[in-house]
Amino acid sequence: MNCRELFERLSEYVDGELSQELCEEIRKHMDGCNPCVNFAKTLKTTADLCRRLPSQPIPPQVAADLRAFLSEHLPKSR
Amino acid sequence: MTDERSLIAASKDGDSAALDTLVRTHQDRVYGFAMRMCRNVEDAKDILQETFLGMVRSLREFREESKFSTWLYRIAANACLKKRRRGVHDPAPEQELSLDELMPRPDAEGRKPEIADWSDDAERALLRGELSGRMEAAIDRLPKEYKIVLVLRDVEGLSAEETAQAVGLSVAAVKSRLHRARVFVRRELSEYLGGEKP
Numbered sequence: 001m002n003c004r005e006l007f008e009r010l011s012e013y014v015d016g017e018l019s020q021e022l023c024e025e026i027r028k029h030m031d032g033c034n035p036c037v038n039f040a041k042t043l044k045t046t047a048d049l050c051r052r053l054p055s056q057p058i059p060p061q062v063a064a065d066l067r068a069f070l071s072e073h074l075p076k077s078r
Numbered sequence: 079m080t081d082e083r084s085l086i087a088a089s090k091d092g093d094s095a096a097l098d099t100l101v102r103t104h105q106d107r108v109y110g111f112a113m114r115m116c117r118n119v120e121d122a123k124d125i126l127q128e129t130f131l132g133m134v135r136s137l138r139e140f141r142e143e144s145k146f147s148t149w150l151y152r153i154a155a156n157a158c159l160k161k162r163r164r165g166v167h168d169p170a171p172e173q174e175l176s177l178d179e180l181m182p183r184p185d186a187e188g189r190k191p192e193i194a195d196w197s198d199d200a201e202r203a204l205l206r207g208e209l210s211g212r213m214e215a216a217i218d219r220l221p222k223e224y225k226i227v228l229v230l231r232d233v234e235g236l237s238a239e240e241t242a243q244a245v246g247l248s249v250a251a252v253k254s255r256l257h258r259a260r261v262f263v264r265r266e267l268s269e270y271l272g273g274e275k276p
Contacts, residue, residue, distance in 0.1 A: 042195060049267075050213065073131055
């Protein structure tokens with residue numbers, strides 16, 4: 001496996017989605033390739049950081065407007 | 079009857095209190111997703127309203143073959159993809175991110191590129207509150223079809239299979255777009271944290 005072939009599979013690798021055989025090939029390549037090791041680490045960090053981005057809770061007025069919108073557009077029910 | 083399955087069943091039968099609880103349970107999730115996709119309160123509000131109206135109108139078609147939240151993301155994702163953002167020039171949605179262009183290149187002498195490991199710096203920058211804005215901006219520069227996959231998979235935390243259901247793509251296509259989107263965002267972070275040249 002060369003750098004280009006490894007590069008194509010790196011997200012699947014850091015997500016743990018590759019076969020044991022492919023993981024072994026990747027580790028073998030990385031043993032002698034520091035740029036690929038660092039690329040893999042920083043790609044994983046990028047994915048981890050995304051998960052930690054703060055999410056915005058719904059503002060009370062937007063929630064109230066949603067309620068008003070739904071009662072206006074939906075048939076009355078029980 | 080407070081578990082989700084019961085709430086869905088009651089909502090299908092026209093129970094407005096159950097429906098209201100269902101909406102309240104998911105409104106933060108849908109709003110957060112819509113805000114991340116459009117970065118504008120008015121647009122996010124439109125998507126929120128369209129999503130829940132669509133949810134109520136098609137609730138009878140929900141067969142519990144996927145999680146309810148995944149089904150809801152699908153409605154929201156369709157609304158996001160259709161929406162043109164106010165006052166923003168979106169990157170061309172059909173723009174392809176090429177792996178060849180995103181892959182770090184050897185230098186003029188053919189030596190392997192220098193890649194810094196900035197993982198620890200990123201952690202510190204995140205704790206100092208410096209990184210979120212840069213990440214949001216990098217994600218925002220992605221073409222929409224890539225951005226939606228990255229947001230669902232990496233920000234919202236859906237699995238590849240759930241993301242595929244939400245955006246109507248194959249799992250293989252989701253993985254391909256996700257990889258390109260991650261590499262793109264990584265490159266933007268690298269320029270900031272590791273001084274890496276694009």
